[in-house]
Amino acid sequence: MKKTTLTIFIALLLVFMLFSSGSAASIILDVPKMSASNSEPFDVVVSLDAEDSALGAIEGKFTYDATLFKVESITTRSSVVSLWLSQPKRSNIITSGTTSTLVFEGVMPGGYKGVRSPYYDGVRPGLLFIVTLIPINRAGSTMTPISISEARAYLFNDKGTPLTISTQTRNIEVPTQSIEYSRVQNELSYRDSNTLQVVTSRDPYIGDNKWYISIIEDQSVRPVSKIEVAETGEYDITRVKNSEWKEVNTMLYILDNQSRTTYTHIKIFYENNTYTTWTILPVDNLPIKTSSSRILIGISIIILLSFIYVFCSSHILTRTKTFLTKKFFS
Amino acid sequence: MIKLSLKDFVECKESLAQMSSFSLRTYFLLFSLLVSQSLITHALPESLETSVTVSAQVLLTLAPSYPLYDKPTNPLSGVPITIEAGSEVVLLRGTSYPNSIVSILKNGIVVDRVLTNNEGFFSSSLRDLNTGTYTFSVRAEIPGSGSTDLQSFSVVVTTGITTVIDNILIAPTLAIDKSEVRFGDYITLSGKGAPNQVLQLYIISSEDIDTVLHFTTKLSGSGEWSYTLKSTDISLGDYTVHVRSENMALSSPRSSVQKFRVGDKNVYIGIRKISTYYCDINNDSFVNLFDFSIMAFWYKRYGFPPNVDLSRDESIDLVDFSILAYCWTG
Numbered sequence: 001m002k003k004t005t006l007t008i009f010i011a012l013l014l015v016f017m018l019f020s021s022g023s024a025a026s027i028i029l030d031v032p033k034m035s036a037s038n039s040e041p042f043d044v045v046v047s048l049d050a051e052d053s054a055l056g057a058i059e060g061k062f063t064y065d066a067t068l069f070k071v072e073s074i075t076t077r078s079s080v081v082s083l084w085l086s087q088p089k090r091s092n093i094i095t096s097g098t099t100s101t102l103v104f105e106g107v108m109p110g111g112y113k114g115v116r117s118p119y120y121d122g123v124r125p126g127l128l129f130i131v132t133l134i135p136i137n138r139a140g141s142t143m144t145p146i147s148i149s150e151a152r153a154y155l156f157n158d159k160g161t162p163l164t165i166s167t168q169t170r171n172i173e174v175p176t177q178s179i180e181y182s183r184v185q186n187e188l189s190y191r192d193s194n195t196l197q198v199v200t201s202r203d204p205y206i207g208d209n210k211w212y213i214s215i216i217e218d219q220s221v222r223p224v225s226k227i228e229v230a231e232t233g234e235y236d237i238t239r240v241k242n243s244e245w246k247e248v249n250t251m252l253y254i255l256d257n258q259s260r261t262t263y264t265h266i267k268i269f270y271e272n273n274t275y276t277t278w279t280i281l282p283v284d285n286l287p288i289k290t291s292s293s294r295i296l297i298g299i300s301i302i303i304l305l306s307f308i309y310v311f312c313s314s315h316i317l318t319r320t321k322t323f324l325t326k327k328f329f330s
Numbered sequence: 331m332i333k334l335s336l337k338d339f340v341e342c343k344e345s346l347a348q349m350s351s352f353s354l355r356t357y358f359l360l361f362s363l364l365v366s367q368s369l370i371t372h373a374l375p376e377s378l379e380t381s382v383t384v385s386a387q388v389l390l391t392l393a394p395s396y397p398l399y400d401k402p403t404n405p406l407s408g409v410p411i412t413i414e415a416g417s418e419v420v421l422l423r424g425t426s427y428p429n430s431i432v433s434i435l436k437n438g439i440v441v442d443r444v445l446t447n448n449e450g451f452f453s454s455s456l457r458d459l460n461t462g463t464y465t466f467s468v469r470a471e472i473p474g475s476g477s478t479d480l481q482s483f484s485v486v487v488t489t490g491i492t493t494v495i496d497n498i499l500i501a502p503t504l505a506i507d508k509s510e511v512r513f514g515d516y517i518t519l520s521g522k523g524a525p526n527q528v529l530q531l532y533i534i535s536s537e538d539i540d541t542v543l544h545f546t547t548k549l550s551g552s553g554e555w556s557y558t559l560k561s562t563d564i565s566l567g568d569y570t571v572h573v574r575s576e577n578m579a580l581s582s583p584r585s586s587v588q589k590f591r592v593g594d595k596n597v598y599i600g601i602r603k604i605s606t607y608y609c610d611i612n613n614d615s616f617v618n619l620f621d622f623s624i625m626a627f628w629y630k631r632y633g634f635p636p637n638v639d640l641s642r643d644e645s646i647d648l649v650d651f652s653i654l655a656y657c658w659t660g
Contacts, residue, residue, distance in 0.1 A: 056652035078462035080484050082437040083622055085629060085651065107622070107651045109438035109658035110467040110482030117486040118413040118493055126463055126484055152648075158587075160641060160652030203612050205624050205635045214623045252627045 024053040024163055027060060027148045028125055031170035035135040039179045041072045043132050044146055048080060049125035053153070054113045056160060059105040060151030060167065062088065062131065065144045066100040068174050070181060072132040073271075074102070076220045080115065080126035081106030088129045089223040090271050104129065111156035136181040137174045145169045191274040193217065198266060198278045200255075212254045213280065215266065224251075226269040231257045237265045237277055409498050409580065411485060416492035418455035420485070424498025425450045425524035426470040426478070427553040432500070435467040435480070435660040439619070446470070450524045450553055461488045468498055469659060475503040475522045480658055481583050499524055499582040502549065502575045506588050510597040511561045517590060519571060520556040522549075523582070527575035529555050536568035536589075549575060561592045609657030611638055617657045625654060 030045035048058060058081065074088050086092060086105040094101050106128075114123025133146075147169035155161040195218035202211045217224055227248040230240045245267070255264065264280040414421070425446070426432055432452045434442040436459075446452045456466075467482040478501050487493045502523025511517040519531065526549060533543040543564060549555045555573075568591050572584045611621040628634035628646045638646060640653040 056655035057648045059648055080463060080465065082465060083619075085626060085648070105648060107648075107655045108465065109655045109660070110435065110465060110480040111655065112465070112482075112484055115463055115484045115486055116411050118411050119486075154648055154652030156652070156656055158653060158656055160649040160656070162649065201620070203620075203624060205611055205638060206627055212627075214620075216619065250627060252623050 024165070025050050025055060025153050026166040027058075027128070027151050027168065029146065029148055029168045029170045031146050031172050034173040035133075035175070037135075037175040037178050039134055039136065039177050039181045041132045041134045043130050045130050046128045046148065047125040048112070048128050048153075050112055050114050050123070050153075053163065054111040054156035055108060055153045055163075056111055056156040057105070057107045057154040058128070058151070058165075059086075059103075059153075061149045062102040062104065062147075063149060064100055064133065064146045065098055066095045067098045067139075068135060068137045068142070068144050069100075069133040070136050071100075072134045074129055074131050074223070076129045076223070078127050079106075079129055079220060080108060080112050081128060082109055083107040084219065087219055087223060088131070089219070089225070091223075091225040102131070108156075113156075134181055135174050135177055137177055138180070139176070141173065141175045143171050143173050145171050186273045188269075188273050188275060191270075191276060193222065193268070193276045195221070196268065196276060196278065198280065200260075200264075200280060206252070207254045210254050211258055211260060212252055213264065213266070215248075215251045215253070215268065215278075217251075217268065222274075223271045224268055225271045227251070227253075228267040228269075229253055230265045230267075231255060231262045232265065233262050235263055237267075237279060240265055409483065410496050411483075412494045412496060414492040414494050418457055418492045419459040419487055419489055420456040420464075420466065421453065421492050421494045422456075422466060422468065422498060423451070423453045423494065423496050424468065424500060426452060426500035427472045427475070427502075427522040428525065430473060430522075431471040433469050433471070433660060435469075437465050438467070438658060438660060440660040455492075459487055459489065462486070466495060467658075467660065468500060470500045472503055472522045475505065477659060478503060479583065479586055480660070497580055499527070499575060499577070499580050501582040501585045502527075502529060502555065502573055504571065504573050504585040504588055506571065506590055507598060508590060508596055509599045510591040510593045510595060512594060512596045513561050513566055513592055515596055516558050516560055518556060518558050519573075520554070521573065521585065522553050523555065523575050525549055525551050525553040527577050527582075529557075529573055529575050530581075531557060531571065531573045532584075533559075533564065533569050533571045535564075536570060564592055566592050608637075609640060609654055617654060617659045621654060622651075625650060 026049045028047040028049055030043075030047070032042050035042055046062065048055075071090055071093060074090060076084065076087060076089075084104070084106045086103050088102050088104045092102060094103070112126065115126040116123055148167040151165050151167045153163045153165045155163055197216040199214045199216065200211060201214060202209055206212055213229075215227060228245045229248050230237075230244040230246065232240050232244050234240050234244075257264075260280075260283045262282055266278040266280075267275055268278070269275045409424075422434060424432075428446055428448050428450045430446050430450075432444050432446060432454070433440050434444070434454045434456070436456065441456060442454045444452045444454045463484060463486050465482055465484045467480045469480045470478045472478065481498065481500060483495055485493060485495060500523070503521040505520055507518040507520075523529070529547045529549055531545040531547065533545075535541040545557060545559075547555055547557050568589065570587050570589050572587045574584045575582045609617045609621065611624045614620065625638055625646060628638050629651075630646065634646055639650060641647075641649040643649065
């Protein structure tokens with residue numbers, strides 16, 4: 001009886017292993033087994049193993065205990081994802097109760113099948129992002145999970161076939177921290193960006209052919225936390241009123257002033273507490289209305305001068321006539 | 331008129347499917363040599379279109395677990411990656427149709443455009459890259475034949491060392507002269523690619539994807555190929571066709587896939603390459619950041635224009651972005 005049970009168990013296990021190994025891609029979490037006790041930051045490396053698949057897009061959720069960790073930084077530098085729809089960055093973290101969640105969604109133009117190098121044969125998993133966490137535990141040593149959930153990849157084909165991928169949960173021991181975490185926030189400062197591009201364009205597929213601006217920035221190095229736009233008649237960006245600034249949720253913004261006769265100022269705030277600005281000049285700084293009014297003013301002045309001239313001429317002529325008449329004929 | 335019978339070819343292929351992978355590879359190599367040297371080189375003249383009728387009784391059923399048409403090499407990771415001493419960070423070298431323009435993309439953005447020489451060779455060097463992982467892609471704009479699909483490589487590069495991505499064999503183009511061919515008539519398949527390569531042509535039944543018809547021809551010294559197929563060699567129904575070129579060492583990725591039907595009438599479409607037009611949202615002949623921006627604008631929103639919804643599932647989600655990644659031209 002026992003032998004039969006064991007055989008069935010082994011058979012079931014083999015079947016399970018057979019099916020579980022059928023997953024065509026996986027997200028790998030590299031987490032240390034234990035954090036330091038002096039609030040020293042540590043890295044959680046999230047990688048993507050395409051295995052035998054070619055992938056076109058990836059999505060998932062990174063979760064951790066918000067009472068035990070603070071995010072120091074998140075970097076997507078060297079990531080195999082070229083274009084992010086939902087970039088893993090501090091400003092995208094959502095905390096609900098004791099759990100913090102970071103949603104990531106990205107696209108890999110041309111497909112992804114693993115990373116190659118001259119130093120090894122074949123392909124290896126590629127980096128998605130690195131989260132640097134700071135332990136803030138003050139309530140006694142504890143074991144906590146850091147996990148990737150709801151992950152899905154999309155095959156690199158003309159149908160974008162969804163593919164459920166295997167994910168991981170890793171436990172980390174977090175001892176009581178001897179030093180209380182305190183983050184020194186740098187003062188907001190201006191810093192130029194040589195990777196920022198702002199393009200004004202119009203398209204029938206966006207707001208019925210309305211003019212819009214696309215804000216393009218290499219966020220792998222300097223992730224954007226917030227964008228503000230002001231459409232105003234004020235030339236000097238520093239003199240734009242606070243009430244005129246409008247927060248923009250996407251990297252694409254449809255202009256309110258479709259005639260584009262105002263200045264469009266853009267402020268891009270970065271996660272490292274720096275910001276940069278961009279100004280789009282009015283396309284038509286001599287509007288038709290102004291031109292027309294200037295022409296009207298010009299015509300009015302000419303008429304007035306003509307009138308004065310005629311009036312004066314006739315007045316002088318009359319006076320001269322009177323004078324001559326009095327002098328020679330009286 | 332030369333008439334070729336490929337009956338022996340079928341027998342060889344059938345025995346191939348039953349052999350182990352090692353002997354299969356060896357046999358395939360020998361067979362390719364035999365076909366390329368004995369049959370094609372000696373039997374087929376320059377203009378196949380007018381002088382050759384191919385009688386192809388080649389219905390081949392393959393094992394579904396390992397389709398032969400994806401066998402020769404892994405298109406995304408097959409090219410050799412080596413290192414050299416040099417001032418460039420990355421050097422990409424390969425072959426395509428002579429005098430075509432090859433676009434080099436870094437993380438989905440075009441960074442270089444080079445012209446292939448009379449032998450079809452191209453070389454592009456990229457400088458000013460930091461150490462890290464990058465996805466490099468290549469595609470060729472072939473005069474009179476459209477663009478090839480994007481071929482991508484995710485590679486770790488290091489500053490101070492030149493990483494060489496070598497022997498890139500860009501896929502040939504494929505065009506068909508009819509979308510439907512009357513049973514008994516001929517359909518002409520043609521295209522352009524790297525000169526003097528062996529061209530593998532695969533016709534797959536839409537009703538049964540395991541039924542693959544495989545033909546071999548050769549690209550001419552000027553990089554052109556053509557193949558005339560008699561529709562009586564295949565049964566009535568819908569088919570997809572794709573090609574790939576290969577040499578002794580490597581195989582290109584597969585070309586774009588074309589569809590045709592063997593029915594009761596001839597429907598001419600002219601010699602053209604069906605491009606990725608359905609992904610080109612703003613109709614500028616490119617699938618790039620502008621299309622991505624438009625799609626990102628409509629991501630998870632309602633009221634989007636129909637052509638943004640590439641998957642036709644009434645929503646803009648990651649499936650659509652994955653399809654966009656598949657069509658990407660940069």
